[in-house]
Amino acid sequence: MTPGQRIRRAGRRLLALGLAAAVLAACSGEPDVHHRRMLVFGTMVDISLYGLPDDRAEPLLAEMEAHLRQRHDAWHAWEDSALTRFNEQLRKEGRARIHGPLRPLFDQGLPLARRTGYRFDPGIGALARAWGFHGDLSGEAQPPSDAFLRDWRAHPHSAADLERDGDMVTTDTRDMRLDFGAVAKGIALAEVHEQLAATEVDAGIVNAGGDLVTIRQPGQRRWRIGIRHPEAEGVVGTLSVDADEAVFTSGDYERRFEHEGNRYHHILDPDTGRPARGLRAVTVIHEDPALADAAATALMVAGPDDWRRVAAELELDHVLVITPQQRVRATPAMARRLDPDREADMTFETVELP
Template identity: 45%
Template sequence: MTLTPPMRSLALLLALLLLTACSSEEPQHRERFYAMGTLVEVSILGQPERTASEAADRVRRLLEDYQARWHPAGDGELGRINRALAAGESGPPASDELLDLLAEGRELESLTGGLFSPAIGKLIRLWGFEGDGSEGRVPEETTLEDWLADRPTLAALRQEDGRLASDNRQLQLNLGGYAKGHSIGKAIEHLREQGISRAVVNVGGDLVTLGQPRDRRWRIGIRHPHQEGIIASLEIGSGTAVFTSGDYERDFEHEGERYHHILDPRTGRPAQGLSAATVVHDDPVRADAASTALMLAGPEDWPAMARRLGVTRVMLVEPDGRIHLTDSMAALLQVEQDPEAGVQRWPDP
């Protein structure tokens, strides 16, 4: 069962409507490349072509480095740690950056009651969602039951002189739920350090802005989870992160049933009830993690989850096309297609 290609409709995933947001006389540089398992677009305004190209190339190298270091089954830092954890051994010394990210992961795991957890790497592997181009598969029921019986959390991960260890061999680290937010945030920092004052880094449709065009705010599109085109557009300013989790990003079919990559640690199975969750926030890591956590919380419990995570700008889409918008998100957003089942407004959590 081959996964639905993650590159599907990437022209829509990278729906940054930059040309409508800038004066026609302002220099613009866009560079696209493949990194972190998806297509990346770096858009830089107001810089000479050579300066912008060199800055975008540094972003490319940074993101490629993160991908090499933090692939859960690769030869980099995280892959080596995971192999040691599976063997019941202490891993090699972890970098300060990874330790800091795991500390943030512990906080997010606690805030979400374990719904968001970087410790479920083995579950992700069991479903065949671990690597780029991997094949999806439905695990045996007994295999899922064994994993659930000893469900791992970051609370079971201990640090010994900078080395990570755990008594639970089910614990495998996968940073996919928030490492993209961290990486894009670092890319924006790199651009700022190079003297770039207006740019967007867009990784597979998730993005962070730096500065803004001269004559208006950034205008971006949010992909429709059920059909071609965008479902809504947003106008946002500088230092804003927009992240979406959706059941269409990586999926496969087996015996007439569709399975997607957003896995619920409580059941060991794909989350049910929502097709997409978009979060706008100042912190890209929080936006990234929250979009996943809201998908897992589902249509009944998402307001409480948003409140616990401190996110107020939220859009959700149900499988029947119904859209849920918080008041703060509605102030930024314009629905571009007629919703299939209406729009429901919610007070900010």
């Protein structure tokens, strides 16, 4: 690995703080606590359930793990999967049929792309591949050529170019490759939440590499979730999160590489073909994990000038952004949830949405 191509891999975007302690403090007596960890969707997923006996908790955790693995296997955009086979048929024939496991991606992902004005766009798979963000980054990672980027801007690929009639999808765009990575975790966590919420579990949390969803709450207390500092160790602050809410973050520090002294991250602007600029991170709290997931990416792409307008259009109340100038800017509803870390060397301010 050369000095100009140093790869930096960041840790988790959010840190779940003291979850077991919160439950113990809120409940009378020590509850049964059960955990399961698995590697899916390119990250470690931790499921923690409280208040179930062993003979009920362990089969339930196994069932949730099996569901997430099934979704991972079907939705992977680059390894052999139902989605890669769909993409190959679409590339060869200009048309492909949506089969069972793919329906949640299309039923939820495509409407969300439209709602964000295609700032979150599943159609940019070919762009992600050109940047090398489709697989494990290596010491040879480098930006696409200027010629490729000029051609992309002249002829961008977008999910807006898809025509759907029932389960049949058609497009005139050549080499269209769909990648739902910016919403797949949100959809999968929504499914897991729905299934867990239908059980007798006292409380639970599913943490997918920092993106998470809560199931009920520990007694009368809120969950306490730390927001990772984009550069330093520790957090910029702690959020209070209610029962049955999702917290999703997009940041420029999660997957990135350096080449010839420049840093490039994986959140790509479909219009420019280059990494989004102007914000370090965006955190969204919402009851719908899929919307929170897509919105976090869309607001990163919208950037410092447009994120508030896009958040208002998406009818979001709880949004926090971090700027390169070390400013944490939060909507009023989010600011009321935030306990800032005054040692984080950040400026905190509340901003209204239009």
